[in-house]
Amino acid sequence: MNLSFTEEQEILRKFARDFLTSKFPKKVLKELEETESGYSPEIWKEMADLGWMGLPFPEKYGGTGMTFLDLAVLLEEMGKACMPGPYFSTVVLGGLPILDIGTEAQKQEYLPQIAQGKSIFTLALTEPSGSYDAASIIAKAVPDGDGWVISGTKLFVPDAQVADYILCVARTDDKAKPEEGLTTFIVEAKQPGIGHTVLNAMSGKLCEVVCDGVKVPKENILGQLNQGWSGIKKAIDRAVVAKCCLTVGITQQVLDMTVEYAKERKQFDRPIGSFQIIQHYCADMLTDIEGMRLSAYHAAWKLSEGLSCAEEVAAARAWAVQAGERVIGLAHQIHGAIGVAMEYDLHYYTRSLKACELSFGGADVYREIVAQEMGL
């Protein structure tokens, strides 16, 4: 066993940290949050030039040829910087499923566009039920000449307001079992029949996407007709682990800020960090974060190696959600009132952490999966 990162990964981490710190000072975060697009096309282009958009894709598709585990390192740093924008949507939700189950033609068509930073992708999965299981997908696609027509409402779609393509999951056979009648389509996002509304969300840009007779050619089916669910499940697993990595970065930054604050803030003529209870809080935060990091990278490594990993993914997620809440609670407690004021930076982390936790299923769902994997 070896729990250290490769030299290449360390270089990536160091470079990413410097780059993201310089590109996303809090002033920029505030400005971007107030725009509808929520991202900066200039920085996006720079990140593409660095090879980040194509990081986990093979070189023959214009990618950098690195692994999901390498991506995990980058995601951690993105969490640490509270980086806004459609990177997660494009690379994790859009690109990886195409690499995973796309046809050769689809890979050649779309992956280079992603790698070059030319196209933004996202995934339209969830619906008003707010669930992540197969049965709750009722948006429909029906055959129409040589293609399909999609109708339905998708909710909590990240970054749809800037997407060029949406992977849209729809029901193509409503007589079959819920898991056996779903198909994923690669849909051009700016075509007639698609409407989006940006919701007022805690952090990042989430949309309602309404499809009203959206036409899709049959070549744009991703994976097999009616057998889309297995690909979606894998996409959710990757999304959940990616969220865990973001959470590791977010909470690490929260701890760094908190320790620094506890050293500087004085009450009763001494730094509050010299009170034993504050020291214990910081120690508890550190322990929670280290547990989160190990479990997240364990799951990321398994995904990266293509090993079966339902239990590891579920354990990482359940831990990250609960430990994340403990960490942010203590961080606020240690900061006192300044931590709940907008003029200080902690709220960016509180909100983005919570948003990470609230998409793709919470701790209960994943604890139940652990129970199932235990044979209960």
Next chain:
Amino acid sequence: MDFRLTEEQEKFRKEARDFLEGEKKQKLWEPSIDSWIMAYDPEFTKRVAAKGWIGLTWPKEYGGQGRCAFDRLILTEEILRYGAPAACHWFADRQIGGSILKYGTEQQKRELLPKIMKGEMYVGLGMSEPEAGCDLASLKTQATKKNDHYVINGQKTWTSGGKYMNYLYLLARTDPTVAKHQGLSEFIIPKDLAGITTSPIIDITGNEAWNEVFFENVHVPKECLIGKESNGWRQVMEQLAYERSGMERIMANYPVFEGIIQFVKETKRDGKPLCQDSVIRNKLAQLKIEFEVGRLFMYRVALVMDEGRAPEWEAAMSKAYATAFEQRLANTALEILGPYGQLAPHSKWTKLNGMAYHAYLSSKGYSLQAGTTEVLKNILALRKLGLPTG
């Protein structure tokens, strides 16, 4: 032991409910959470005043109702249950009136208490300063005596609802030559005195929750001093016990509790109502148990007050416990709402009017204001258990 309310108390609860129900039906206000500290509505305050429900516990000779603290607890419990906008009068009713009664001059009682009871005097709390949080006694704002007045210089911060207040309670240093706890004095002053300026502070929910308040050569008549000069620390400790004692420490976000219970009854996931899901049942049952324990803590605090004692350790315990409960409630509500939990009040598709969203963010402040949980545990350890200070 007897856990029953008297017939009169039950009647009073019903009267309070009928009043609030009527107000709600007429849509005179939107129910909200944190309504005791964030929902400022002078008209509501005046209607409550007209019922005689501000200063409920104050003696009849000053125009109060002479009722017990337990009755006030019942009233505040109902106001919070309905999420009614009671912030204008909350602080004055909870702690300032009591201070005036205990330490004020006859003239102060005759002048100030009726203003509070009429719903016209809204008092902000000027204790904290940028460098004086938990270590409140290290505060620097100076009040220098000159002839028949004091000259105030300095800065307060985190003054809740500062924008809406027309008076300020002020803790300031009148004697810089003695030990830090010994040179402090209390004042109640109009907010519009020359030399007072304010600036807003926005909280994590995006609301103007506080003001910073600056004092530059503010002339304060000596009649504004409350109690004895340089006796402020003793006086304020008692006030803080009352500040911590209230029902708002466990019911600030109570409408979220009712809202989420209703939500799980009405919402189906995987074809069956959420309330049949064993995990959700378990979580909500746990919260209910915790809530009822907390309510008993609160009731005990009121009974201590009715014995005529400041509820020092009892309020420290109930506040620390209950604010942690409120934080768990908000978090559990978000967990149950799942992705909907991220949607802000007024967003398309938001559930429970975004109350759970708001409650989650604002609840991070509950365990800081009016004594941080750590300070409260210090009080329990030192004053109740008698552990050494080290």
